[in-house]
Amino acid sequence: MRKAISLERVSFGYKKTAFHIDDLSLDFYCGETAVLTGRNGSGKTTLSKLMIGILKPDKGDIFIDGSNIKKHSLAQNAKSAGYLFQNPERQLFCNTVLEEIIFSLRQTGLDEPAARIRAEELLKQFSMEDKAASYPLKLSGGEKQRLALLTVLAMEPKYYILDEPSSGIDRDNKQILTDMLNRLKAAGAGLCIITHDEELIESLADRKISMEKGRVVRDEKA
Amino acid sequence: MTALELQDVSFSYDGKHKILDGINLRLPEGSVTAISGKSGCGKSTLAMIACGVIPKAVLQGKLTGRVLVFGEDISGKEIYETADKISMVFQDPESQLFAPAVVDEVAFAPENLCFDGETIAERIDAALSTVGMQDFKDYPPNKLSGGQQQLVALASILSLEPKIILLDEVAAQVDSQGVALLQDAVRALKAQGKTVLIIEHGRVFEPLCDRKYEMREGRLYNAEGDSCEKR
Amino acid sequence: MKKPDPRVMLLLAACVSTMGVLIETTWLLASVFAFTVLLVSAMGAKLTMLVKRLKGFLWIVLFIALMESVFRPEGAALINIGTVNLVTAGGLLRGANTMLRIATVVASAAVFTLTTSRGMIQGLIQLKIPYEFAFMSSVALRFLPVFSEEFRDTVTAVQLRGVDIKRIPLREKLKIYTSILSPVVYGAVDKAQKLSCAMELRAFRAYPKRTSRFTLKLGAADYVYMAVMPVLTAAVLCYYYILL
Numbered sequence: 001m002r003k004a005i006s007l008e009r010v011s012f013g014y015k016k017t018a019f020h021i022d023d024l025s026l027d028f029y030c031g032e033t034a035v036l037t038g039r040n041g042s043g044k045t046t047l048s049k050l051m052i053g054i055l056k057p058d059k060g061d062i063f064i065d066g067s068n069i070k071k072h073s074l075a076q077n078a079k080s081a082g083y084l085f086q087n088p089e090r091q092l093f094c095n096t097v098l099e100e101i102i103f104s105l106r107q108t109g110l111d112e113p114a115a116r117i118r119a120e121e122l123l124k125q126f127s128m129e130d131k132a133a134s135y136p137l138k139l140s141g142g143e144k145q146r147l148a149l150l151t152v153l154a155m156e157p158k159y160y161i162l163d164e165p166s167s168g169i170d171r172d173n174k175q176i177l178t179d180m181l182n183r184l185k186a187a188g189a190g191l192c193i194i195t196h197d198e199e200l201i202e203s204l205a206d207r208k209i210s211m212e213k214g215r216v217v218r219d220e221k222a
Numbered sequence: 223m224t225a226l227e228l229q230d231v232s233f234s235y236d237g238k239h240k241i242l243d244g245i246n247l248r249l250p251e252g253s254v255t256a257i258s259g260k261s262g263c264g265k266s267t268l269a270m271i272a273c274g275v276i277p278k279a280v281l282q283g284k285l286t287g288r289v290l291v292f293g294e295d296i297s298g299k300e301i302y303e304t305a306d307k308i309s310m311v312f313q314d315p316e317s318q319l320f321a322p323a324v325v326d327e328v329a330f331a332p333e334n335l336c337f338d339g340e341t342i343a344e345r346i347d348a349a350l351s352t353v354g355m356q357d358f359k360d361y362p363p364n365k366l367s368g369g370q371q372q373l374v375a376l377a378s379i380l381s382l383e384p385k386i387i388l389l390d391e392v393a394a395q396v397d398s399q400g401v402a403l404l405q406d407a408v409r410a411l412k413a414q415g416k417t418v419l420i421i422e423h424g425r426v427f428e429p430l431c432d433r434k435y436e437m438r439e440g441r442l443y444n445a446e447g448d449s450c451e452k453r
Numbered sequence: 454m455k456k457p458d459p460r461v462m463l464l465l466a467a468c469v470s471t472m473g474v475l476i477e478t479t480w481l482l483a484s485v486f487a488f489t490v491l492l493v494s495a496m497g498a499k500l501t502m503l504v505k506r507l508k509g510f511l512w513i514v515l516f517i518a519l520m521e522s523v524f525r526p527e528g529a530a531l532i533n534i535g536t537v538n539l540v541t542a543g544g545l546l547r548g549a550n551t552m553l554r555i556a557t558v559v560a561s562a563a564v565f566t567l568t569t570s571r572g573m574i575q576g577l578i579q580l581k582i583p584y585e586f587a588f589m590s591s592v593a594l595r596f597l598p599v600f601s602e603e604f605r606d607t608v609t610a611v612q613l614r615g616v617d618i619k620r621i622p623l624r625e626k627l628k629i630y631t632s633i634l635s636p637v638v639y640g641a642v643d644k645a646q647k648l649s650c651a652m653e654l655r656a657f658r659a660y661p662k663r664t665s666r667f668t669l670k671l672g673a674a675d676y677v678y679m680a681v682m683p684v685l686t687a688a689v690l691c692y693y694y695i696l697l
Contacts, residue, residue, distance in 0.1 A: 074612040
């Protein structure tokens with residue numbers, strides 16, 4: 001399997017807290033779904049933000065698709081790896097659901113008319129076409145989560161980092177989300193999912209990584 | 223005694239699509255009841271109507287039917303007038319907690335009710351003991367985990383000593399540790415004889431409940447699948 | 454020194470700000486600033502935190518000082534372009550005064566770190582400010598960091614969608630920042646509605662007054678501050694106006 005994201009001897013600490021990650025090396029692969037678990041404060045979200053470049057390590061290097069992320073901006077790194085925030089509201093900022101998808105598609109180089117067509121197709125594919133004209137923040141929790149994932153999906157990254165994608169959503173929406181993620185998996189994408197959700201872990205995980213106080217304490221095949 | 227009763231309650235935002243359709247519900251005092259259902263089915267709306275948030279804080283929509291708290295119709299009363307009888311905890315702790323420390327959060331309600339310093343201190347201690355957060359009195363709420371924040375939100379209404387407590391999806395954004403803490407808190411409420419109505423899609427509190435209902439398209443169905451419409 | 458009562462903190466801030474606004478003499482302003490720093494440190498505020506806060510204001514202060522110097526020239530020209538006097542001696546002094554003024558106010562505000570927002574509210578309430586106003590300010594304070602975090606996260610989210618905010622032209626940049634305001638404002642209004650609901654469910658506004666779990670009691674040191682500070686302020690201002 002090809003390496004998607006590689007952390008080499010990464011150390012990181014927040015200025016105001018005692019929490020820190022020391023000398024961590026970890027590889028994530030395309031085509032593999034890794035699940036990252038651990039208590040609150042164990043470092044899962046910190047690790048995920050380091051992987052994409054939202055946070056910069058104090059020491060060590062991080063590679064996305066073989067390229068050191070230090071050499072590129074966050075925007076450039078995001079074209080290879082997609083990131084889903086725990087709180088989908090923080091990544092929705094357009095006036096309609098359709099515009100959110102069009103925004104992402106325009107960044108891949110499509111012109112406005114082509115982007116619009118593709119956006120409508122995507123919404124239909126994921127059963128959200130009736131919400132195309134809705135204001136994104138007025139959707140239900142589950143719908144916002146799906147939309148946020150669609151905005152990431154539209155950019156067709158090879159790797160996805162998802163922070164608690166099933167938090168706060170009901171059974172039905174969770175099933176739709178799981179189906180979406182399975183589809184991505186089947187298409188060969190790599191996934192790193194931070195979650196406590198046993199059902200999600202059961203249906204998607206190829207690999208389980210457990211963290212505690214900034215250290216990886218377990219890393220095994222599921 | 224019937225603690226909470228909804229008589230033929232219907233509600234709609236636009237006058238056309240009914241969110242709630244002829245709901246009849248009676249909660250005996252001291253019972254713990256769960257209402258489950260998909261998101262958007264109307265269960266949270268039901269809870270908001272029960273404690274007066276609809277129509278007092280949420281002004282749009284048309285509400286028909288009666289809500290009785292210990293036999294009294296609450297339609298003429300403001301939310302704060304009935305808060306010491308019936309109160310509610312929501313899904314998102316960030317929108318409920320605003321004080322710099324846990325103790326200030328829990329003190330807020332009895333201060334509003336003009337109790338003296340000693341009574342306030344007693345109520346704070348009682349509320350925090352019920353939820354098991356006595357050791358976190360001076361902590362800033364935003365430094366606590368999601369589950370702990372929900373416990374603080376619960377304690378902050380328990381200091382009102384309401385007899386009826388509504389919990390609206392309180393475990394939805396909380397991890398398994400937090401869920402266990404919340405389950406303990408509900409057990410404590412049950413032991414104190416409080417009437418609890420739990421709204422959730424996750425069925426996490428079901429083992430603790432005396433009665434269960436399901437909400438589908440604005441109507442309540444009991445455990446046998448019978449609709450709870452007025453006959 | 455024991456931590457001062459929040460009302461004393463308010464008084465200190467008021468006295469120091471008054472002197473800062475009215476005094477124009479540089480050496481006197483510098484003395485007021487130095488005295489404020491000493492007093493605030495003695496009360497318990499950490500010097501390192503104070504320096505950090507002042508550093509945060511440094512660029513704004515320098516900018517304002519420069520503007521003062523350029524647009525209100527006075528005295529001998531120090532730097533000029535042709536006939537335009539860019540920096541003058543008098544203007545520079547004025548700029549220095551502005552810097553000292555702002556620095557003094559920032560230093561006096563550092564004393565508020567010695568209490569919590571609940572303490573401040575109690576101070577305001579015991580000063581007979583209606584509790585609704587006191588609460589509004591405390592809630593605003595509590596949510597400002599949340600809004601700023603949301604704004605920053607959304608800026609990150611825009612970059613995560615492939616938009617390099619640092620490299621796009623100014624017009625595009627402004628457009629993006631404006632569109633980010635929309636979800637932050639929407640979120641703010643939503644939170645406000647939910648919070649007001651939660652507060653009413655805790656009997657907020659049930660009665661015209663409310664009690665408090667604690668009352669602030671002035672200590673001996675507080676009475677001393679409350680006697681000395683206004684007198685000192687009056688003395689300094691008298692000295693400034695009459696003798697200088």
